[in-house]
Amino acid sequence: MPEIFNLSQTPITSHAFNADRSQLVVSLNSNDAQIYTRKGAEWVHTVTLSEHDKLITSVDWAPNSNRIVTASQDRNAYVWQEQVDAETGKLVWKPTLVLLRINRAATYVKWSPKEDKFAVASGARAIAICSFDPENNWWVSKLLKKPIRSTVLSLDWHPNNVLLAAGSADMKARVFSAYIKEVDDRPAPTVWGSKLPFNTVCGEYSSPAGGWVHAVGFSPSGDALAFASHDSSISIAYPNGPLINIRLPSLPFVSLVWTSENALVAAGHDCRPVVFAGSEAGWQEAGTLDDVNAPKSPEARSGLGSHGSVGRLNTGAFAAFRNADTRGQSGSASAHVDSKPLTTHQNTITNVRAYDYSAEGVSKVSTSGVDGLLVIWDVDSVTALTGRLGGAHLR
Amino acid sequence: MEGAFRKVDIDIYDEDVLQETELYAADSRDPAAVLDDAKQRQTAVRSLLAKNDIPGALSVILDDAPYGPNVEEAKVITLQTLLTILNTTKATEITGVIKSLSLDTQDTLMKYLYKGMAMPGWGDVSGSVLLGWHEKLTEVAGVGCIVRTMTDRRAV
Numbered sequence: 001m002p003e004i005f006n007l008s009q010t011p012i013t014s015h016a017f018n019a020d021r022s023q024l025v026v027s028l029n030s031n032d033a034q035i036y037t038r039k040g041a042e043w044v045h046t047v048t049l050s051e052h053d054k055l056i057t058s059v060d061w062a063p064n065s066n067r068i069v070t071a072s073q074d075r076n077a078y079v080w081q082e083q084v085d086a087e088t089g090k091l092v093w094k095p096t097l098v099l100l101r102i103n104r105a106a107t108y109v110k111w112s113p114k115e116d117k118f119a120v121a122s123g124a125r126a127i128a129i130c131s132f133d134p135e136n137n138w139w140v141s142k143l144l145k146k147p148i149r150s151t152v153l154s155l156d157w158h159p160n161n162v163l164l165a166a167g168s169a170d171m172k173a174r175v176f177s178a179y180i181k182e183v184d185d186r187p188a189p190t191v192w193g194s195k196l197p198f199n200t201v202c203g204e205y206s207s208p209a210g211g212w213v214h215a216v217g218f219s220p221s222g223d224a225l226a227f228a229s230h231d232s233s234i235s236i237a238y239p240n241g242p243l244i245n246i247r248l249p250s251l252p253f254v255s256l257v258w259t260s261e262n263a264l265v266a267a268g269h270d271c272r273p274v275v276f277a278g279s280e281a282g283w284q285e286a287g288t289l290d291d292v293n294a295p296k297s298p299e300a301r302s303g304l305g306s307h308g309s310v311g312r313l314n315t316g317a318f319a320a321f322r323n324a325d326t327r328g329q330s331g332s333a334s335a336h337v338d339s340k341p342l343t344t345h346q347n348t349i350t351n352v353r354a355y356d357y358s359a360e361g362v363s364k365v366s367t368s369g370v371d372g373l374l375v376i377w378d379v380d381s382v383t384a385l386t387g388r389l390g391g392a393h394l395r
Numbered sequence: 396m397e398g399a400f401r402k403v404d405i406d407i408y409d410e411d412v413l414q415e416t417e418l419y420a421a422d423s424r425d426p427a428a429v430l431d432d433a434k435q436r437q438t439a440v441r442s443l444l445a446k447n448d449i450p451g452a453l454s455v456i457l458d459d460a461p462y463g464p465n466v467e468e469a470k471v472i473t474l475q476t477l478l479t480i481l482n483t484t485k486a487t488e489i490t491g492v493i494k495s496l497s498l499d500t501q502d503t504l505m506k507y508l509y510k511g512m513a514m515p516g517w518g519d520v521s522g523s524v525l526l527g528w529h530e531k532l533t534e535v536a537g538v539g540c541i542v543r544t545m546t547d548r549r550a551v
Contacts, residue, residue, distance in 0.1 A: 125411075149413055171418070209502065210419055211546040231546040232539030247498050249537020 002289070002344060003376040005043055007036065012368035013056065014351050017227035018065040019063035021355065025049070026368065027056035028070040033070050035093070043374070051078050051095045058108045062115040068093070069118050071106035077120050077130070079139060102127045107129060108154050116160045129167055129178045129198075144199050154215045154255075158222040159317050162187040165225055167213030172229035173237070175203035191223050191239045205237050208245045213255040214268065219261050220361065224280075228253035230265050234276065241280045248285075250274075255352040259379045260361035265289065267349035267367050271341055275382045289365075289377040292342040347380050402494055419463075419548040426465045433461060433469035437476045444483060450495040452480050457496075457503040462549040470551060476517040477507050489531045501536045505544045506551045508532065 013027040024036045024043060032050040036043035043174055052073035078095040080386040085092045100106065104123030111118045120128040125148045130218035135286050149170035156165045161308050164178040177196035179187065192202040203225065205273075207213055211231030228234045232248045234256070253268035263286070267273040272290035276283055347370035356364035366376045369372070406412045422429070436455050443452040456476050461469040484492060492493065493501065511525045 103499075127420070149417060206420070209543040210549065212459040229546075230542070232537075232542040247502075247543070248539040250539055252542055301520075 002378070002381075004344060005376075006372060007043060007368075008361070008372040010372055011347075011370040012350060012372055014058045015366065015368040015374060016061040016068070016353065016357065017366070018061050018066060024059055024374070025059050025068050026374075027070070028372075029055065031034075031055060031072070031074075033059055033068070047093060048193050049078075049080055049093055049095070052076060054105070057106060058110075059120070060109050060111050062111040062118075065115045067111075067115070069098075069109050069111060071109035071120050073105035075104065075106060075122075076100060077101055077106055077109060077118075077128075077139075079118075096138060098128075098130055098141065098162050099139050100130070101143065102126055102128060104151070104294050105379050109149060110155045110157060112157045112161050112178075113159055117161070117180060118176070119155050119157070119164055119178060123151040125150060125152070126154055127155065127164070127176070127178075129180060131183045142180065142198065144178065146176075146199060147201065149388045153212060156217045158190070158218050159220070160187050160190060160222060163190065163192055163202060163218075163222070165216040165218055165227075167216040167227050167229075169212045171207045171210050171212060171229070172201075172214045173207070173225065173229075173235075173380045174201055174215050175225060175230045175239075176201060190317070203237065203239055205235065205243060207231055208233050208247070209338065211252065214252065215256045215266070217256050217258050217264065218257050219264075220266075221261055224261075226256055226258065226264055226266075228256050228268065232262050234266055236278070236283050238280050241370065244278070244283050246283055246285065247274050247275065249294065254348070254350065255367075257352050257354050257362065257365055259354070259363075259365065263361075263379075265352055265365050265377075265379065267345075267352045269348045271343040271347060271349060271369070273349065273352060273365065273367055273377060275379070288381045289379070289382055291381070344375055345369040345373055346373055397459045404496070415440065416460075420433070422463045422466070422549075426469070429461045429466045430469045430472075432515060433472040433476075437472055440476050440480065444480065449469065449480060449484050449488065449492045452498060453477075453492065453504065454500055456480065457500045457507070460503050460507075460551050462551050474507060475518055478521075480521055480523055482521060486527055489528060491533065493528075493532050493535045498536070501532065502540055502543050502547075504528075505532055505536070506547065510551055511543055 006387055008028050011029045013029050015026045017024050022038050023032055027033050031052045032048050033056055034045055035047040037046045052072035052074050054072050056070050056072045058071045071077045077098040077100055080093045080095050082091050083094045092168035102122040102124040106122045108121040117131045127144040130139045130141045137377050151169040152166050153168040162179045162184055164176045167173045175192055179196050179198050199278040207229030209231035213227050213229045213389040215228040227239045230252045232252045234246050236244045251269035253266040256266035258264045262279050263277045265273050265275055272286050272288050275286040277286040303307045349367045349369045351368045353366050355366040363379055364376055368374045436544055440452045440454050508525050508529050511520050
């Protein structure tokens with residue numbers, strides 16, 4: 001059973017856990033980031049990180065160095081570190097400025113695997129690759145610009161700490177080299193190439209029907225790249241092999257995470273996480289983590305009933321309009337109709353992340369949504385579900 | 396026009412401006428060849444319709460449908476031909492026909508349904524027929540099919 005936490009009444013823009021998952025940083029659609037601490041079965045708000053003066057768009061927590069990075073529409077990013085305060089002797093989170101040099105909002109931020117760099121995507125058609133400059137005690141950036149034509153929406157690092165995948169509103173997913181001479185050792189050759197000076201484009205893939213690329217992700221080995229785009233499709237690219245496109249019957253995904261070399265979880269506007277499985281030979285949808293057929297309160301089954309359509313289209317509001325349209329019913333007749341979708345998340349899922357992971361793969365993922373919910377899912381619970389879903393498929 | 400007061404085209408001063416043509420891969424075929432092709436398909440569809448082969452006719456007209464600029468005439472012929480097919484199909488057969496189409500063809504069909512609905516009163520456009528097809532197509536291909544119609548810049 002998934003663990004469900006109602007963190008707030010506002011949308012959760014982004015979330016990230018610390019290494020042992022005892023703490024959680026979220027951006028609740030505001031200028032501040034909030035840290036929650038796990039106390040038994042609930043999350044208790046403990047710290048507010050305020051420094052940004054516009055909406056925080058993305059947060060990330062480096063597990064080993066225990067640093068948080070936040071990116072905001074105010075075109076800034078801050079690296080937060082827990083330090084002993086000189087006056088009070090208590091541990092407090094202190095921000096360090098990052099010189100991003102971008103003139104549009106920062107949209108997405110991600111620590112590199114070694115945590116000595118992070119990348120900030122932005123609306124300025126650029127990605128800032130940031131590394132620490134100890135002399136001046138700030139983070140400096142180097143910009144990846146070519147050939148990005150529009151806002152960059154998502155990023156993911158290759159396990160070798162050098163390659164970076166970026167999904168952009170110019171409908172392309174790209175793989176760049178983010179090699180910084182002062183920080184990185186010369187990377188070993190990968191399937192993406194062997195000579196990798198900064199800003200080398202190692203791969204460029206278009207979304208099949210012209211949708212913004214909302215999410216990108218390298219497989220655990222780094223040898224495959226998955227991306228989800230706004231044309232309701234998800235694609236898996238093998239640099240020396242096929243580019244596999246899967247068309248979805250449902251609304252588009254906005255976030256994805258690989259759980260093993262042969263499986264990934266994606267979630268988005270359809271309000272529930274969906275599992276895909278496959279290999280270079282082919283990929284398909286394996287089911288969902290959200291068992292909508294599980295017994296819930298009886299009124300939750302009303303709405304479109306046996307019509308079998310799940311997610312956004314099955315809301316009471318939709319049913320109310322449909323009844324008004326096809327049966328001339330309105331107002332009071334539909335007042336008793338439950339307005340909740342059947343899914344656990346009641347609105348778009350904004351973020352899906354690996355929650356519990358080891359060398360073998362990811363066993364649990366966490367999702368946060370516009371409904372203010374944080375849900376932790378067991379990745380394996382999909383196996384029991386596939387049989388029951390049968391031909392019902394995604395709709 | 397809301398933009399009528401804008402007298403200066405500021406885009407010409409922006410070297411980095413994003414052009415419409417950069418947003419999708421252009422059709423590599425020659426416009427004249429596309430037009431010939433559309434006319435040939437029209438004939439092929441007529442003979443398939445005479446044999447009552449609706450799925451065959453739809454595949455012929457929808458596969459590699461013309462898109463992009465400079466092929467307006469081919470687009471018009473294709474739409475006309477498609478409307479003939481849609482209008483002659485019995486309502487009870489629609490779901491079966493749609494299920495026999497490939498995913499690509501289903502997506503293209505959805506594009507034409509929306510194109511037709513955007514041109515009320517044009518030619519043989521019949522709102523009720525298009526809505527009937529739209530309902531059945533959405534049941535088979537899902538809302539994802541509609542989303543792809545909206546995002547795809549390769550407009551038919």
